[in-house]
Amino acid sequence: MLIDTHVHLNADQFAEDAEETIERAREAGVEKMVVVGFDTKTINLAMDLVEKHEDLYAAVGWHPVDAVDCDDEKLAWIEELAGHPKVVAIGETGLDYHWDKSPADVQKDIFRKQLHLARRVQLPIIIHDREAHEDIVEVLQEENAGDIGGIMHCFQGDQKMAEACLDMNFYISFGGPVTFKNAKLPKEVAVTIPDDRLLVETDAPFLAPHPYRGKRNEPAYVKLVAEQLAELRGVSYETLAGQTTANAEALFQFDRR
Numbered sequence: 224m225l226i227d228t229h230v231h232l233n234a235d236q237f238a239e240d241a242e243e244t245i246e247r248a249r250e251a252g253v254e255k256m257v258v259v260g261f262d263t264k265t266i267n268l269a270m271d272l273v274e275k276h277e278d279l280y281a282a283v284g285w286h287p288v289d290a291v292d293c294d295d296e297k298l299a300w301i302e303e304l305a306g307h308p309k310v311v312a313i314g315e316t317g318l319d320y321h322w323d324k325s326p327a328d329v330q331k332d333i334f335r336k337q338l339h340l341a342r343r344v345q346l347p348i349i350i351h352d353r354e355a356h357e358d359i360v361e362v363l364q365e366e367n368a369g370d371i372g373g374i375m376h377c378f379q380g381d382q383k384m385a386e387a388c389l390d391m392n393f394y395i396s397f398g399g400p401v402t403f404k405n406a407k408l409p410k411e412v413a414v415t416i417p418d419d420r421l422l423v424e425t426d427a428p429f430l431a432p433h434p435y436r437g438k439r440n441e442p443a444y445v446k447l448v449a450e451q452l453a454e455l456r457g458v459s460y461e462t463l464a465g466q467t468t469a470n471a472e473a474l475f476q477f478d479r480r
């Protein structure tokens with residue numbers, strides 16, 4: 224069995240067939256899925272989905288690309304939702320320097336506020352990092368994020384960054400890119416992550432693994448990520464699935480409330 228620790232079943236791409244997609248994931252052996260909401264619309268849809276399905280859980284936060292649209296009222300709403308029994312994490316938040324909709328200083332401010340929020344509600348935080356490796360580590364260190372902990376989602380940093388994040392109690396999660404044929408760095412880093420710090424995800428509908436690269440991703444494909452990691456790490460698929468599932472259970476404590 225597997226846990227997809229990061230999936231956007233609340234995305235427009237699943238508006239027509241979310242139910243069938245969830246069913247295919249179950250058939251592929253995905254026992255739980257964490258649906259990530261990152262703005263008003265996707266948070267509301269994530270909450271609807273987790274109310275309806277026992278095996279779905281939610282993460283709620285504000286995406287760095289849209290940081291300019293976030294305000295104290297929205298953060299207060301996220302904090303209130305954090306008390307819902309099926310909300311298991313804050314995020315995704317972080318920094319994204321690929322798009323220029325939100326200036327870096329605004330992104331950092333909203334990121335820090337969500338770290339404070341996660342600390343208050345005592346939930347792990349899910350970090351999105353795109354082209355912002357050094358600043359992410361700097362903010363996490365300045366905010367003493369080690370005692371919040373959480374996930375570096377779809378990790379694409381180098382060995383040094385992985386070590387800095389592991390030192391701060393973070394789990395390292397790999398998605399579709401680790402299966403890409405030319406993905407030298409993620410493959411190298413994936414081999415070095417300790418057994419008890421490794422997670423798998425899809426980030427569906429984005430970043431579909433090989434051989435579906437460029438197509439719509441879906442949570443059933445988390446199996447392809449797990450198979451790739453097992454091969455790289457020289458363990459059986461069953462061992463890899465067991466380790467990553469136990470790690471997700473330990474981090475999210477799905478049934479804590």
Ligand SMILES: [Zn+2]
Nearest residue numbers: 315351352376
């Ligand atoms: Zn992300």
Ligand SMILES: [Zn+2]
Nearest residue numbers: 229259315426
């Ligand atoms: Zn995401």
